[in-house]
Amino acid sequence: MKKKTSIILSLLLMSLSPMLSFSQKKTVTAAPIIANSSTGVVQTEFGKVRGYVHKGIYTYKGIPYAVSERFMPPSKPKAWEGVRSSMTYGPVCPMDATTSVNDVIEFAFNHNWGYTNESCQSLNVWSSGINDQKKRPVMVWLHGGGFTAGSSIELPSYDGENLSKKGDVVVVSLNHRLNILGFCDLSAYGDKYKYSANVGIMDLEAALHWLKANIANFGGDPNNVTIFGQSGGGAKVTTLMYAPSAKGFFQKAIVQSGSYRTSFLEKEDAQKVSAALLEELGLQPSQVDSLQKIPYDVLNAAGKRAQQKVQAKMKAEGKAFVGGGLGWGPSHDGNYLPYQQVDPAGIEISKNIPLLIGSTKNEFMASLINPAIRNFSTDEAKAFLQKKYGDKTEAYLKAVEKAYPNTTKPSDLIDIDVSTFRPGAVKQANMKATADAAPVYMYMFTWQSPIMDGMYKAIHCIEIPFVFDNIARCEEMTGGGSSAYALSNKISQAWINFAKSGNPNHKGLPTWQKYSAENGATMILDNECVQKFHHDKDLLEITAGK
Missing domain, CATH: 3.40.50.1820 (Alpha/Beta hydrolase fold, catalytic domain)
Incomplete structure (x- = not known):
């Protein structure tokens, strides 16, 4: 009887063994996200940064590429000690707050408004490899929103992970100064403000300079950079194509629905806006430095009123407007942007792009x-x-x-x-x-x-x-x-x-x-x-x- 029972148990175990074996096997798959103190550390000229890996793509967010005072050209950020954690998006440029939306339209766009700070010059990087000496093409995304709004995180479509993975390219997106902070022409009030009319575009160039010096460690080729953007981002691409100092920092350009400005604002009109701005705030030209400390909301509101006044005068004089109205944006200042868009000398700058x-x-x-x-x-x-x-x-x-x-x-x-x-x-x-x-x-x-x-x-x-x-x-x-x-x-x-x-x-x-x-x-x-x-x-x- 015992022998019979033993045989039955043996047969039962044999029949169950495949199931037992299967139940004990573990499918080993890569973790969808790897984030720890040692993963994704990259050296930059200002210090080390640490990102994370998501589905095989090294991801870095909020890396500072420049700093600046209000209305001043950007300069290099200060170096830091240790390893800077760079795992979340940086601040976006201050702009008009969104207080209501059209529900059915917002459903399609699904915006992320982010958080604001005037120190907004940061960038994000996606790459399939770091510190590997490979020279991947670099694609630098310039966000939409005209020259007044938007950010690198505004739309879910801006995420660079899938594009980086599909093409083995390094994708970069960035935030920069917008609206009155990026395009207020105060050049009439002293050499200090010589470049104030276009510091928002100069931020973009500063990011390209950062890439030239640092992107190789993120697996990218600093000599194969494509700038691409949609709407206002496309117009920013075009603007950089007319900036002599940006020549050589990108090799290809893509403009998506961004050809809505056929010229830059003329310096004369830009300076009229800044004069009206001082009047709105009750300031004399000698008090122009006060603009650097006025709260943004006050400054922004006064800037809008100034634009409305100047636009009304221009309309009465029969003058045309850039992009359909007098808004913030790059201007033909004779310094950073020395040529208009129809000028052959301006077109010549990006002739080989x-x-x-x-x-x-x-x-x-x-x-x-x-x-x-x-x-x-x-x-x-x-x-x-x-x-x-x-x-x-x-x-x-x-x-x-x-x-x-x-x-x-x-x-x-x-x-x-x-x-x-x-x-x-x-x-x-x-x-x-x-x-x-x-x-x-x-x-x-x-x-x-x-x-x-x-x-x-x-x-x-x-x-x-x-x-x-x-x-x-x-x-x-x-x-x-x-x-x-x-x-x-x-x-x-x-x-x-x-x-x-x-x-x-x-x-x-x-x-x-x-x-x-x-x-x-x-x-x-x-x-x-x-x-x-x-x-x-x-x-x-x-x-x-x-």
Whole structure:
């Protein structure tokens, strides 16, 4: 009996042994995040910094690249002892506080407003390797928000981890001085303030200087730097292309929906604003130094009133405005920015910089401002257009059909960007694309978001998650569907290839031809990517000046 029982137990154990063995095995996988006192330590010229590793990507946040007094050019930060923890984002530049949002629009954007401090000059780095002597292309992201707002953490699409991982590139983003802190021209009040009109752009250059000296230890190639940005960030890219002192600190440039300023503010007008600012605050020119200690909220409010007064006078005199109104931004000061954008000498500075440039189909569409347009019938849409284009309406409709044959909704006839970013991109590309200059590549992002019954279309900022390979982080805007991932794979690879070689072509796209004013070559980025030539020439000619 005992022998029989023993045999039964042996058979039972044998049958269970695979299960027991399986239950005891442990699947060894890399930790999704590694953060400790010794991981990710990198030497910089100012001291050591420590980041962390997330999904195989070394991540650093809030590293100071410069310091400055208010209205003064940036200078190098002070060195520190020991290892500086650099694991959370630094402060953003003070700006108008956000007190309310449009719920349905904010759902798509999902902003992170951060925290503010005038000492905001810090940067963030993502890299797949550090201290390894490898020379990875460096992609430096300049955030949007015009020249008055925004930050490197404003949108979830700005996170550089996925782009760094996909392309084995070093991604950098940064914060810098904005609005009155970055662009108040006080040069009329002494040599001390000689550069005050453009210190916000000088911050960007200071970051490029930091990269030149330090990015090699983060696995990057200091001699292969691409600056890229969207909206205000794209305009910042353009501005750096006209700054003689920034020459040599970047080798390629990408402007995304950023060609909305065709000139810099003239020094004469910038100085009128600063004079009005002193009047608003009850200060004499001899008291200009008092501006350095006035609380930001008081200074900012007075600056707005000053701009409104000067704008009213300029309007009465029939003067045009840069970017549609008198706002803070870079000015043609004769020092840091010695040339206007149409000046051949200014264009010559970045002559050898390859440029990738484009915009989205819908940008700031009318149906966002007036939701009733979303449900327009065809007749209502035509009546709306008739008020704007008069006897050119039928020609406009035919031009839309030619340029964008997939336009189906009546509101789509109205929502195409034909007045700001697209014509601005064409003008900028035409100036840059000369026979003896570095190549220019043009794109148009037309993919339509399916979220909220398609109300977002190809909205301003929608291409950013595709560029950064961040579809999953931005599902509220992209929908997170298979078509979004497929297009993101194509777009992010094109941006990576451009950063590596100055050419965005890869096997996932049709041949992307160089742009010229003669061929109008534009890559349409959609579910089906297509190379077209002067696809919207008729449309832009009809709408010019409207």
